[in-house]
Amino acid sequence: MSLREHALSLFRSAVGTVRPAPMLKRAVKLQGDACPQLVVKGRAFPVKRNLYLVGFGKAVLGMAAAAEEILGDHLIRGIVSVPLGIQESLQRAGMQEMLLKPHSRIQVIEGAKNNLPDPEALRGAGAIQELAEGLTADDLLLVLISGGGSALLPAPIPPILLEEKEKLTKMLASRGAAIQELNTVRKTLSLLKGGGLARLAYPAQVVSLILSDVIGDPLDIIASGPTAASSHSVQDCLQILAKYNLLHSLPKSVETVLSSSPTTRTAPEDYSHVCNVIIGSNTLALDEAKRQAEGLGYVALILSAAVCGDIGHVAALYCQLIRLLCLGFAGLGEGPLGNEVRGNLLQLAAELDIPGLNLAEFLQALRGLGPEKPVCILAGGETTVQLQGTGKGGRNQELALRVGLGLHRAQGAEASSPLGRCEIIFLSGGTDGQDGPTGAAGAFCSPQLVDEAFQEGLDAEAFLSNNDSYTFFSHFQRGRHLLVTGLTGTNVMDIQAVLIRPTDRS
Ligand SMILES: Nc1ncnc2c1ncn2[C@@H]1O[C@H](COP(=O)(O)OP(=O)(O)OP(=O)(O)O)[C@@H](O)[C@H]1O
Ligand SMILES: O=C(O)[C@H](O)CO
Structure with missing residues (x-):
């Protein structure tokens, strides 16, 4: 296979x-x-x-x-x-x-x-x-x-009307409120939440x-x-509304409910x-994938079930991780380049601040891997995309495209790059089977993606800058790199897998 x-x-x-x-x-x-x-x-x-x-x-x-x-x-x-x-x-x-x-x-x-x-x-x-x-x-x-x-x-608390609550939630979402913030406000204004x-x-x-x-x-x-x-109080809700500059434009009904709720948490x-x-949960899904990967002969490690943050930073993290694994296969993991890549990884992880991730410990576990077996790194979570373009895509396809581009650049920047001596696949997919408003769940990429696409007249970077990952992957090799599962009937956020083996073993 x-x-x-x-x-x-x-x-x-x-x-x-x-x-x-x-x-x-x-x-x-x-x-x-x-x-x-x-x-x-x-x-x-x-x-x-x-x-x-x-x-x-x-x-x-x-x-x-x-x-x-x-x-x-x-x-x-x-x-x-x-x-x-x-x-x-x-x-x-x-x-x-x-x-x-x-x-x-x-x-x-x-x-x-x-x-x-x-x-x-x-x-x-x-x-x-x-x-x-x-x-x-x-x-x-x-x-x-x-x-x-x-x-x-x-079930808005009276006298709040459904439309008023919906408008407030929409405004919070459009101003970038995280789900924790959004739902803290929803809970305060609802009878059932x-x-x-x-x-x-x-x-x-x-x-x-x-x-x-x-x-x-x-x-x-x-x-x-x-x-x-609930671990939140009305005070938390007010702080969130203030943070997104909404405190002074609240409907009367919302003000009434907020002022009649106890401001501190009661008994x-x-x-x-x-x-x-x-x-x-995402963790359960990753555990199962790990078991399967081991059955397929991989050394499998779970990076985190909480990968979140800016998609560009997350893509850079995966690229550096792949570089490090390839250096390891080439026996160069402990040299100056390996140390440089580890430093990059620690810096990226600090910027992303992934909850519960102890990257230093993870890197230590990687050090113990021998060159005998192929490696599978699994992770999950949900990245954030700041939409700039008008294209069609989703978080997972964009992540795969970004990783493909990052690996291409890394390969071009290093004479006899260790990336060239490994077979590499990166996959990112939404577990619900739908990535953004597209018909795909996600996409695969490899370090060869950009060059191969170029031969077909497709400029990966141009598609990326228009957030047009779905159009890119639909055209590239006639959609061969799209992950298409159809609706799965479940949803535990997104999953990523990195699979690597030295070329001479393939
Ligand atoms: N053109 C695009 N390129 C990249 N990402 C996009 C694009 N259009 C939408 N998205 C992203 O897709 C996501 C919305 O799609 P979707 O409805 O699948 O979200 P979701 O968070 O997966 O929903 P769910 O609650 O079902 O998990 C948002 O994260 C949004 O930024
Ligand atoms: O319904 C919601 O609030 C979100 O999907 C998070 O669970």
Whole structure:
């Protein structure tokens, strides 16, 4: 198999492990005939036809279908709020297993067109609220949560209107607010976010199964944490609004809600009736890819599941890492060039400030690698693109193009570059199967990409400066380097894989 085929198979296995059905089956089991129990990650909850289900998020339909299969007759009723058109798209993609069966007990409400809250999503949130409020201490509420849940569960605190909240969220997003900031504001202005849903469901037992699309898997930020105690206060919200210069242009209704909320955090609320479990994450996907890579004969290492920051810096980090690995294969890793590259890497990592990444330790682990085996470096997260051009692309395709360009330049700058003595593949892909507004999930690149494209009359640098990575990869070798998976029905951010082996072994 070629490195490309290996990279593709690693990506597929990473995504496969966080697809709704396998994920639910790993996390939830119904056990015992006489006294049935729902066992979730080692905790057992007695069930006797007392189960209710709600869900909201882009991957929730498939999660609900898998959950209903597991719960059987114990499920009384459910409501899920999912993206507009998702049932039709899944049907068209032939993904029947992600659709509910004809006589399902779960009601589906589609809304939040373009990931923005709308009256349909509001209706979904209202129905979910009503269901939660009607539960008793004998009931168990299973909550399915995935990315996109914030827009699919809008319940602004009166007198705030949906349009007012939407406008504020849009303004924050367009001014560059991070998801942590955005959702801190959303929680303060919402009835169901920031633990609100769990509070309303009390005294029922609440079990939340969460597919994380946020770096670090913070329970109170993913989908704005409807079943998690919030670690933020109104003061935090005010600070964010001030940071983005919005404090003095707030609608009256928002001012009213903010001024009537306690400014400091009150005594911690009791969430002992809630069990929040992350059942899918970028880390889980990377762990699976690592296992597969080892099975394919690679020495596999995970760099981080939290790679974030400016895409240009992230691309530079990958290029330097690839250079270092090639130097290692050439036996030059400990020479002056190796030290220079390590220095560059440490500086880039310091600038990017990737949460939890100890690059010095990672570089130490690389030092221990022998030249015998091919190497696979895996990573995940979500980069940031500052759009300057008018082209078509996505984070992953742009990252692959940038890495391709960076490797080309590094090769050109060094006489007898060690890059030339290795076979190298870099892959970046969105686990949801859609990278930006394009039909691809991501792309592959190698150090030869720029030259080969040039021979076809394609100037990689020009495409890049217009953020036109999709057009580039669609034309280049007729799209051979595009990663096309179709919608996967899951989302744990993006995944990158670097595969390297010395040329003489290929
Ligand atoms: N022409 C482009 N080139 C590069 N990146 C782009 C381009 N157009 C959009 N993007 C990026 O694509 C992302 C938006 O696409 P998408 O809807 O897939 O986002 P997402 O964060 O993956 O959504 P989700 O919440 O489903 O994960 C943004 O990060 C945006 O900067
Ligand atoms: O829904 C949301 O808030 C985002 O997808 C983060 O989880």
